[in-house]
Amino acid sequence: MHKLAQGVHKFQREVFGSHRALFARLADGQAPHTLFIACSDSRINPNLLTQTAPGEIFIIRNAGNIIPSWGAPIGGEAATIEYAISALGVEHVVVCGHSGCGAMKAVLDPDSTKSMPAVRQWLAHAETTRRIIEENYVGTPPDELLSIATQENVLAQLENLRTHPSVAARIAKGTLALHGWVYKIVTGEVFAYDSEEGQFRPLADVNANSARVPERRVLGDELGV
Secondary structure, rough: OOOHHHHHHHHHHHHHHHHHHHHHHOOOOOOOOOOEEEOOOOOHHHHHHHOOOOEEEEEEHHHHOOOOOOOOOOOOOHHHHHHHHHHHOEEEEEEEOOOHHHHHHHHHOOHHHOOOHHHHHHHHHHHHHHEEEEEEEEOOHHHHHHHHHHHHHHHHHHHHHHHOHHHHHHHHOOOEEEEEEEOOOOOOOEEEEEEEOEEEHHHOOOOOOOOOOOOOOOOOOOOOO
């Protein structure tokens, strides 16, 4: 806690004063352009990764960057999505997975969560990911499965997003785009799903506006995450 308190003092002393105009504007409201859905992993910092300032992105974080499909018991994810889409009018939604994801390791090894019933229940929302891996990647080396599961999970959560009425309505209207990303911690690279290629490719090589969720293809392990 001492380190956190020191950080607050440093923020007030060195940061707030030099950005006083920004915080004055933010005190009157927010107008983020993107809903960013990321894992709660402590190594992931959406603002640092995207170099965005306070007020630019609206963030959901949970274990495994998971979005339960519409019809699941209403929770924080559904409410936050609806608010971001309907009240704040964001124009983009990014689902961002990452390398070395503990939640995806648990999805691949369900027995590892036997002593964590809440985690086990939460990861049931990634059952689609587990089933896809089980039925489509037979014989894939174990060291590649985590990378592939991470990618497949991003695509599965994008599909879940489309079941939310607020999201579906804005997509149909042509005013909302969905994006699938994977962040590779060791290199700082970000890979985005290319709907034309049916694979994740370096973000710089993918058309940022190509955001439809296509029919699924079997993925490769080009990322090595």
